[in-house]
Amino acid sequence: MADNDGALQVELVAADRTVWSGRATMVIARTVEGDVGILRGHAPLLSLLTDAVVEISAEDGDVVVAAVDGGFLSVAADRVSVLSERAVLAEEIDVDAARAELDRQPEGDLAEDDEERRIRRAEARIRAAEKVR
Template sequence: MADNDQLQVELVAADRTVWSGQATMVVAKTAEGDIGVLRDHMPVLSLLVDGVVEIVAVDGDRLFAAVEGGFLSVANNRVSVLSQYAALSHEIDVTAARAELEAAASDTEDGDERAKRAEARIRAVEKAS
């Protein structure tokens, strides 16, 4: 694939760089709705919501990551996904995420937020399967 078809992508959590490399497309869920980013996309700075980010690497592999909020920045064929928490699908313990989802159902204080985060982790794994 020619360099002129690529995006430089960084997926960064608070504690580490989760993934960095060349990609042809990034799809994320923002506060305004889903966004797909290809080469030469107009500059964007947007809030992410809990959900799944999809990255199509230049070799054709599709990577799925669960993110808990954060920011998406697009400029000059560079995409930065910055989140407090982010994990690639193969790093996620689905059993723990399902247990958290069940526990969140009985939590009246922050159960909705915990449930959204657990659901995002489960969706990331399901999409990668």
């Protein structure tokens, strides 16, 4: 295990940017197998994320909340990497736009899976924004 005074080193990365990086005491994420909480000393893990909310309890006491569009969660030696095509911090989310996306009728011949994913993403953004308001 890495010796970092009881903290995890966490990276929340989207395809176009590092969304958040720092030391944390806990990370909560939703994988395809269910919700997982990561604390110092967690066993190595590699899992697929769903479109959902990720919560990071920063070492300074702040809680970082983000909505992720799927991706991967990797845990090894007290290092946690959350990798997603798109990740948005709760304070960056336009709740009205997310609600409009949720209410929007499907366009054209969108596959049922694609429509369900669009809805899950909008719901995740709304949940993330509501957690910090």
